[in-house]
Amino acid sequence: MTERIFNFSAGPATLPLSVLEEAQQEFLNYKGSGMSVIEMSHRSKEYEAINAGAEAVIKELLGLGDDYRVLFVQGGASSQFAMIPMNFLGEGQIADYILTGAWAEKAQKEATKFGQTHIAATTKEGNYARIPQLDEIKLSEKPAYVHITSNNTIFGTQWKQFPDYGDIPLIADMSSDILSKPFDASKFALIYAGAQKNLGPSGVTVVIIRKDLIEQGNKNIPTMLRYDTHSKNDSLYNTPPSFSVYMVGLVAQWIKKQGGLTAIAKHNEEKAALIYDTIDNSGGYYTGHAEKDSRSLMNLTFRLPNEDLEKAFNSEATKAGLSGLKGHRSVGGMRASIYNAMPREGCQALADFMKEFQKKNG
Known part of the structure; x- marks a missing residue:
């Protein structure tokens, strides 16, 4: 579909x-x-x-x-x-x-x-x-x-x-x-x-x-x-x-x-790693809000270098079919919620978009 x-x-x-x-x-x-x-x-x-x-x-x-x-x-x-x-x-x-x-x-x-x-x-x-x-x-x-x-x-x-x-x-x-x-x-x-x-x-x-x-x-x-x-x-x-x-x-x-909770956990860990690895390997372009030992596998929060870039990121992501990424006002930036039902393909698409956005705007 x-x-x-x-x-x-x-x-x-x-x-x-x-x-x-x-x-x-x-x-x-x-x-x-x-x-x-x-x-x-x-x-x-x-x-x-x-x-x-x-x-x-x-x-x-x-x-x-x-x-x-x-x-x-x-x-x-x-x-x-x-x-x-x-x-x-x-x-x-x-x-x-x-x-x-x-x-x-x-x-x-x-x-x-x-x-x-x-x-x-x-x-x-x-x-x-x-x-x-x-x-x-x-x-x-x-x-x-x-x-x-x-x-x-x-x-x-x-x-x-x-x-x-x-x-x-x-x-x-x-x-x-x-x-x-x-x-x-x-x-x-x-x-x-x-x-x-x-x-x-x-x-x-x-x-x-x-x-x-x-x-x-x-x-x-x-x-x-x-x-x-x-x-x-x-x-x-x-x-x-x-x-x-x-x-x-x-x-x-x-x-x-x-496969129950064990299988779904493995699925969630693999999905989250796609995005967290992109953040960690961005040279500081993307910065996570949560400390690494407390990072959520469900809600991934991160910032860009400035608010103008964050607005552009959200707008372009939405046009690319990646919706709902604007972060809460308490944290700002972006928030990717990747609950159980989010397929790996969605996280891969976001990670690819993040890399391309940095390449164009970094």
Whole structure:
């Protein structure tokens, strides 16, 4: 399909072409039901199977058992910033937050509306160019939970090794790198992710939560903001974002078909290397924002020698079919978001464009 471009947007982001084609084929008549997924009742057997299947394949990819639930909720990751402390930050307790970017800041700020927080570590002083070392993290005496953001979309940094605090619940916003590499998901009491970066279209937030944590949730908050509501009703308490859940299930199945998280990680490492090698071999023409040991495999941030060149780079790249490369204002420059679904060909095309642009403008 030559009319398709390479979409490097941070989100909503590119989806696997084969998944889009599968959804297209099933759009008018899902598996002989005579109707589209977007038309069917969420109480129907067909949709309940879609919902259950999506939960099952995500748990399979992460190696999780019956002590976890996968919930499909609405409100985006931003609603989780409030929902987590509402459920798990009790009176007199402290929640610890590790700040590695703007989204971690927002999560911590939202939690202060419901209780006391402690900043266990931050790399703000260096404009979030790195992930803190584990020995830099200083927890409060008895935190209710510890919150991290696994990948920082704006600044282009990513945790390479996750902390482990034993019985203290570890909670992670994994919106921009979930299912992109193998990791021990059982270390986490709760993982949440807006789907629109690495899982599917916008409209649904995936919450992976340990059952014992669900039971600890505050029972005196609105029904829709309680995790036990969604768990007891299999994410069907109210009408879910059914088509988005369906798409998440297809994307998760696609990852499984690629060989699971080990294979997808190798794919992501090879893709990122094409661009990072171009930056590192440019003689300083391109400079990365993130320190090398904190570089993200999902969001690659870099600058050019001046803003005029950056504007020209973005404009010419767009004309060349390389879209969504303008960086966030907090960092400036360029940002290439190369989530699971970005093919190697897209990264090769960007690397070739970068070399040619430098040759013409260096």
